[in-house]
Amino acid sequence: xxxxxxxxxxxxxxxxxxxxxxxxxxxxxxxxxxxxxxxxxxxxxxxxxxxxxxxxxxxxxxxxxxxxxxxxxxxxxxxxxxxxxxxxxxxxxxxxxxxxxxxxxxxxxxxxxxxxxxxx
Amino acid sequence: xxxxxxxxxxxxxxxxxxxxxxxxxxxxxxxxxxxxxxxxxxxxxxxxxxxxxxxxxxxxxxxxxxxxxxxxxxxxxxxxxxxxxxxxxxxxxxxxxxxxxxxxxxxxx
Numbered sequence: 001x002x003x004x005x006x007x008x009x010x011x012x013x014x015x016x017x018x019x020x021x022x023x024x025x026x027x028x029x030x031x032x033x034x035x036x037x038x039x040x041x042x043x044x045x046x047x048x049x050x051x052x053x054x055x056x057x058x059x060x061x062x063x064x065x066x067x068x069x070x071x072x073x074x075x076x077x078x079x080x081x082x083x084x085x086x087x088x089x090x091x092x093x094x095x096x097x098x099x100x101x102x103x104x105x106x107x108x109x110x111x112x113x114x115x116x117x118x119x120x
Numbered sequence: 121x122x123x124x125x126x127x128x129x130x131x132x133x134x135x136x137x138x139x140x141x142x143x144x145x146x147x148x149x150x151x152x153x154x155x156x157x158x159x160x161x162x163x164x165x166x167x168x169x170x171x172x173x174x175x176x177x178x179x180x181x182x183x184x185x186x187x188x189x190x191x192x193x194x195x196x197x198x199x200x201x202x203x204x205x206x207x208x209x210x211x212x213x214x215x216x217x218x219x220x221x222x223x224x225x226x227x228x229x
């Protein structure tokens with residue numbers, strides 16, 4: 001069965017950096033676009049970034065462009081996001097999700113999420 | 121403020137039917153597929169509908185999706201208390217070059 005497990009969340013000071021990881025299993029990882037989606041406490045879903053199966057294509061929300069970098073290691077079935085210059089408004093649960101086959105904008109499997117808190 | 125507009129809340133009695141609307145524009149819903157997600161309290165979102173009206177394996181046919189012009193609708197029949205959740209629509213916005221979600225609708229049964 002498909003599983004996605006995020007890790008790496010925690011408390012970080014404004015201006016700091018953090019790297020989140022997502023380990024996938026149960027499917028051929030390299031065949032799918034993967035994405036990061038976040039949810040601030042008590043708020044709705046916000047798409048953050050996606051990456052194609054071969055890492056050829058990436059895209060970012062304007063709110064994180066220039067500060068976040070998405071990457072993947074298909075040999076390890078792992079997805080990453082390097083977050084720098086963190087701001088309090090980046091505080092959220094970060095989910096990794098798999099895009100449906102042939103799509104970049106529908107997501108059929110989600111991890112349980114990892115909490116990132118940006119505060120002094 | 122999202123480019124996709126959903127009602128903040130809807131309610132209906134057990135066994136009844138409810139619809140949740142998602143209104144957008146020609147840069148998003150009007151020219152892209154719509155997906156719908158259910159988020160039960162304290163859990164990750166779950167895909168209910170993709171490509172406007174397709175259900176993933178394991179999603180009961182009580183859930184349906186439709187799209188007309190720049191609006192989409194999620195329908196749920198035979199409501200159960202276990203359907204109480206937040207529901208989100210999502211799509212691609214060509215003007216923003218980004219995936220966008222509605223602000224969510226809280227369903228009370």
